[in-house]
Amino acid sequence: MGYKASFKVWRGDDKDGGLHDFLVEVNEGEVVLDIIHRLQATQAPDLAVRWNCKAGKCGSCSAEINGRPRLLCMTRMSTFTEDETITVTPMRTFPVIKDLVTDVSFNYQKAREIPSFAPPPGVQPGDYRMQQVDVERSQEFRKCIECFLCQNTCHVVRDHEENKQNFAGPRFLMRVAELEMHPLDAEDRVSAAQEAHGLGMCNITKCCTEVCPEHIKITDNALIPLKERVADRKYDPLFAVASLFRRKR
Amino acid sequence: MTEIERHNYDVVVIGAGGAGLRAAIEAREQGKRTAIICKSLFGKAHTVMAEGGIAAAMGNVNSGDNWQVHFRDTMRGGKFLNNWRMAELHAKEAPERVWELETYGALFDRTKDGRISQRNFGGHEYPRLAHVGDRTGLELIRTLQQKIVSLQQEDYKATGDYEANIKVFQELTITELVKAGDRIAGAFGYWRESGRFVVFETPAVVLATGGIGKSFKVTSNSWEYTGDGHALALRAGAALINMEFIQFHPTGMVWPPSVKGILVTESVRGDGGVLRNSEGKRFMFEYIPDVFKEKYATTEEEGDRWYTDPDNNRRPPELLPRDEVARSINSEVKAGRGTPHGGVFLDVSTRLPAEEIKRRLPSMHHQFKELADVDITAEPMEVGPTCHYVMGGIEVDPDTGQSAVPGLFAAGECSGGMHGSNRLGGNSLSDLLVFGRRAGLGAAGYVDSLTGPRPLVTEAQVSQASKDALAPFEGSGENPYTIHTELQQVMNDLVGIIRTGEEMKLALKKLDELRQRANHIAVEGHRQFNPGWHLAIDLRNMLWISECVARAALERTESRGGHTRDDFPGMDAGWRSTLLVCTTSDEGIDVRRQDQIPLRADLLDLFEKDELGKYFVSEELSAHRAEGTA
Numbered sequence: 112m113g114y115k116a117s118f119k120v121w122r123g124d125d126k127d128g129g130l131h132d133f134l135v136e137v138n139e140g141e142v143v144l145d146i147i148h149r150l151q152a153t154q155a156p157d158l159a160v161r162w163n164c165k166a167g168k169c170g171s172c173s174a175e176i177n178g179r180p181r182l183l184c185m186t187r188m189s190t191f192t193e194d195e196t197i198t199v200t201p202m203r204t205f206p207v208i209k210d211l212v213t214d215v216s217f218n219y220q221k222a223r224e225i226p227s228f229a230p231p232p233g234v235q236p237g238d239y240r241m242q243q244v245d246v247e248r249s250q251e252f253r254k255c256i257e258c259f260l261c262q263n264t265c266h267v268v269r270d271h272e273e274n275k276q277n278f279a280g281p282r283f284l285m286r287v288a289e290l291e292m293h294p295l296d297a298e299d300r301v302s303a304a305q306e307a308h309g310l311g312m313c314n315i316t317k318c319c320t321e322v323c324p325e326h327i328k329i330t331d332n333a334l335i336p337l338k339e340r341v342a343d344r345k346y347d348p349l350f351a352v353a354s355l356f357r358r359k360r
Numbered sequence: 361m362t363e364i365e366r367h368n369y370d371v372v373v374i375g376a377g378g379a380g381l382r383a384a385i386e387a388r389e390q391g392k393r394t395a396i397i398c399k400s401l402f403g404k405a406h407t408v409m410a411e412g413g414i415a416a417a418m419g420n421v422n423s424g425d426n427w428q429v430h431f432r433d434t435m436r437g438g439k440f441l442n443n444w445r446m447a448e449l450h451a452k453e454a455p456e457r458v459w460e461l462e463t464y465g466a467l468f469d470r471t472k473d474g475r476i477s478q479r480n481f482g483g484h485e486y487p488r489l490a491h492v493g494d495r496t497g498l499e500l501i502r503t504l505q506q507k508i509v510s511l512q513q514e515d516y517k518a519t520g521d522y523e524a525n526i527k528v529f530q531e532l533t534i535t536e537l538v539k540a541g542d543r544i545a546g547a548f549g550y551w552r553e554s555g556r557f558v559v560f561e562t563p564a565v566v567l568a569t570g571g572i573g574k575s576f577k578v579t580s581n582s583w584e585y586t587g588d589g590h591a592l593a594l595r596a597g598a599a600l601i602n603m604e605f606i607q608f609h610p611t612g613m614v615w616p617p618s619v620k621g622i623l624v625t626e627s628v629r630g631d632g633g634v635l636r637n638s639e640g641k642r643f644m645f646e647y648i649p650d651v652f653k654e655k656y657a658t659t660e661e662e663g664d665r666w667y668t669d670p671d672n673n674r675r676p677p678e679l680l681p682r683d684e685v686a687r688s689i690n691s692e693v694k695a696g697r698g699t700p701h702g703g704v705f706l707d708v709s710t711r712l713p714a715e716e717i718k719r720r721l722p723s724m725h726h727q728f729k730e731l732a733d734v735d736i737t738a739e740p741m742e743v744g745p746t747c748h749y750v751m752g753g754i755e756v757d758p759d760t761g762q763s764a765v766p767g768l769f770a771a772g773e774c775s776g777g778m779h780g781s782n783r784l785g786g787n788s789l790s791d792l793l794v795f796g797r798r799a800g801l802g803a804a805g806y807v808d809s810l811t812g813p814r815p816l817v818t819e820a821q822v823s824q825a826s827k828d829a830l831a832p833f834e835g836s837g838e839n840p841y842t843i844h845t846e847l848q849q850v851m852n853d854l855v856g857i858i859r860t861g862e863e864m865k866l867a868l869k870k871l872d873e874l875r876q877r878a879n880h881i882a883v884e885g886h887r888q889f890n891p892g893w894h895l896a897i898d899l900r901n902m903l904w905i906s907e908c909v910a911r912a913a914l915e916r917t918e919s920r921g922g923h924t925r926d927d928f929p930g931m932d933a934g935w936r937s938t939l940l941v942c943t944t945s946d947e948g949i950d951v952r953r954q955d956q957i958p959l960r961a962d963l964l965d966l967f968e969k970d971e972l973g974k975y976f977v978s979e980e981l982s983a984h985r986a987e988g989t990a
Contacts, residue, residue: 156841161401209553
């Protein structure tokens with residue numbers, strides 16, 4: 112049943128910090144977040160960590176475990192051997208506040224830059240009609256719990272601070288796709304995806320899809336179809352002529 | 361002392377779950393500069409945990425549904441202790457609030473003709489819950505969050521500032537409400553990140569802080585649920601009602617230990633899941649109470665037929681209101697017919713094909729697979745009761761959400777009355793929307809009615825609040841985690857699902873000891889993101905509210921809804937019209953009795969007199985239509 116596990120947990124703040132060693136009890140069925148909580152209760156009462164639901168539904172406890180972006184509450188201790196040292200570090204793409212807590216305000220800023228749902232003109236509340244098959248595509252993206260692990264892992268911004276300004280990241284490009292695929296959304300979002308939100312910087316390495324704890328197929332179902340729509344628009348001769356005409360006016 | 365950060369708003373909403381966000385949207389749409397304050401990040405509130413759906417009598421699946429039927433179900437579920445005006449407003453306005461979400465961009469599951477699909481749930485006569493698989497709460501919170509962003513985008517276009525009229529202060533805890541004379545003047549709190557203090561000057565505060573479940577050991581609630589709004593209101597002079605009524609959800613996970621209490625949605629039963637004990641028996645048929653005898657199937661065959669032919673069969677007893685199912689599971693386990701880990705079996709694998717289960721219950725499938733190695737499409741789950749919801753809360757005016765303190769409003773779980781002694785599943789999300797909007801409207805109206813200068817927060821009040829917040833750093837006693845663990849054990853063991861007078865007296869004695877010890881709590885480290893300090897502050901609220909629960913529960917000598925006394929097992933019609941009200945005085949917490957306002961005659965007439973006779977004393981029914989002149 113119980114055993115003592117070796118943990119290395121990053122502790123520090125925006126100025127400096129490093130890995131601290133802990134030897135800590137582990138019981139059957141526990142997840143990494145349980146162990147972090149045990150450290151708080153017994154060895155490090157001021158160890159900072161974000162968490163809420165402890166059931167993989169709120170997306171608060173994002174961190175990196177042995178270098179892999181994961182939710183602390185959904186990583187079971189049974190996936191490690193008893194003699195393995197488990198290293199827990201904060202998400203690397205965002206500035207550290209303290210210990211495992213990072214400043215994720217980048218994501219809230221990007222969320223604001225995506226124009227919101229545009230209700231269909233003239234359709235009254237209660238009169239919205241949509242088929243299940245048509246809402247399912249966007250529903251998949253609305254499963255997103257905003258853990259920001261995809262934003263954290265995406266190599267466009269992971270070690271490239273300079274790209275942050277022009278790149279919304281997988282989560283918010285997926286939000287553009289979600290609205291674009293919404294059966295009743297009244298706005299055209301295709302050109303903005305490329306021009307304002309940096310879709311072109313994504314080169315579909317699928318890292319985001321791999322780390323998504325909700326198993327959303329971000330690349331295949333959101334980003335690639337969005338890229339296809341951009342390409343259709345850009346290289347469609349009829350559209351090209353029409354847009355020339357529009358510009359002239 | 362360094363200068364303290366100050367903000368000035370028309371309306372300050374504390375809490376960013378469904379009720380808080382809906383209140384803030386309304387206040388902002390009424391032209392009020394609005395602040396939203398939350399302990400977590402924006403979009404992480406406990407509402408995301410709601411799974412099953414939003415109850416609203418839209419009649420999309422069964423056209424027999426309407427507000428009167430919903431009202432009746434709500435009153436029955438609450439054993440007629442509900443504030444009937446709230447239940448009426450709720451039943452009438454819920455459909456509009458759901459439809460409005462679609463205009464904000466929500467995508468609910470659909471019916472064949474393209475309308476919002478609705479599912480069955482315990483205590484609801486018709487399929488009534490608008491839903492998105494089993495992640496409806498996430499859809500609700502994200503939709504409201506995105507609506508707020510869209511309002512900020514409008515403000516940005518108009519002013520160049522996203523936060524001109526509505527701003528979210530995230531990871532900020534309010535520790536005290538500040539009054540000028542008898543009315544609200546502001547709120548005091550600290551940034552969790554830096555530990556720095558903040559003062560909000562505002563004439564109107566809307567509390568939307570949710571529940572109190574973190575005072576219990578086995579709970580489906582997150583760390584935020586420490587009764588903050590309840591305690592802030594109590595200390596500010598408002599009253600709490602119905603605090604003895606706590607809902608234990610019948611189905612929480614029981615294994616492994618680290619996930620004990622995590623919710624298993626009622627949709628599992630709504631979609632056909634059955635409960636069995638270790639002997640393989642569908643035991644719920646043994647537990648149908650007299651008041652519900654006519655409404656539920658008495659044989660497995662009839663219950664099974666109901667899923668395909670609801671018009672000619674009665675529903676299976678797995679879909680009784682939550683209090684009934686939770687008590688039944690508790691009895692089975694106590695009688696030695698539980699599962700290896702002390703629960704009962706919940707099985708949907710024999711009813712639905714694997715693909716259908718994954719489509720309808722994706723997050724349950726995911727949760728059990730990832731956390732318990734159980735494949736719910738092939739084997740049963742083990743489940744048991746978990747502390748889920750507090751029916752009790754701040755006493756408010758049903759129409760405006762205003763408490764007894766001028767300028768102090770409340771909505772959602774931290775307010776009381778709407779659900780009586782037991783809430784029906786699905787009625788929480790609709791409650792958040794209906795009364796969140798009304799509280800936002802109420803607060804805006806209150807601000808408009810003010811004349812003269814706004815009430816001020818004084819330096820003395822700020823310095824006292826700072827001193828109180830910093831006290832744990834001066835302490836020399838225990839760490840807050842130890843006291844919290846003991847509190848949870850006391851509430852679980854002594855004020856839990858089944859109660860006795862002797863145990864609750866013991867609980868009060870222990871709570872008193874815990875409070876003494878809590879006065880000397882010591883926390884280590886500094887003020888920057890210090891979870892030990894945060895817990896020390898939240899713990900004060902939990903202790904206050906736990907005492908309210910225990911005192912009220914000791915006082916109510918009957919069993920009703922979320923309050924079950926082993927020493928007073930029957931429901932007593934004499935108690936139906938009596939509310940227990942908690943307030944504070946110099947001596948501590950007082951509990952007094954207060955008469956319920958009699959049910960309005962036209963609402964009384966929505967029920968048959970025979971049914972009412974099971975709940976009311978006969979004099980209360982003199983206004984019923986059956987008593988009229990023949």
